[in-house]
Amino acid sequence: MTTDLVLGALDDAYKAKCPKKDLIHHSDRGSQYASADYRERLETYHMRASMSRKGNCYDNACIESFHSLLKKEFVYCARFKTKKQAYEEIYQYIEFFYNRKRIHGALGYISPVQFAARFKRKAA
Numbered sequence: 001m002t003t004d005l006v007l008g009a010l011d012d013a014y015k016a017k018c019p020k021k022d023l024i025h026h027s028d029r030g031s032q033y034a035s036a037d038y039r040e041r042l043e044t045y046h047m048r049a050s051m052s053r054k055g056n057c058y059d060n061a062c063i064e065s066f067h068s069l070l071k072k073e074f075v076y077c078a079r080f081k082t083k084k085q086a087y088e089e090i091y092q093y094i095e096f097f098y099n100r101k102r103i104h105g106a107l108g109y110i111s112p113v114q115f116a117a118r119f120k121r122k123a124a
Contacts, residue, residue, distance in 0.1 A: 024048050024050050027049075
């Protein structure tokens with residue numbers, strides 16, 4: 001994983017969600033996230049950096065759980081001929097199935113999109 005790759009992902013997420021200032025951006029201690037370029041981009045977006053503690057797997061348990069599910073439910077069941085095909089199909093799985101249709105026990109057995117909508121209604 002390169003700094004350019006994660007910068008692109010950060011830019012895409014920022015454009016898609018337009019978060020408010022002081023959003024806490026949590027990552028592991030990877031060199032790409034600790035790079036000057038990445039930290040500078042977080043400042044540009046008015047995000048506060050948060051990193052997991054060294055050697056503490058529990059700090060990133062949520063994303064590790066997600067990666068495990070992604071692999072078991074989709075990646076290991078699919079064959080990709082190109083990186084572009086893999087990107088497109090994984091994007092489709094995450095954006096249109098995982099986030100919009102798949103129910104999540106931790107969210108009260110509703111999808112993340114439904115959970116976010118309820119949260120916004122309550123916050124308004």
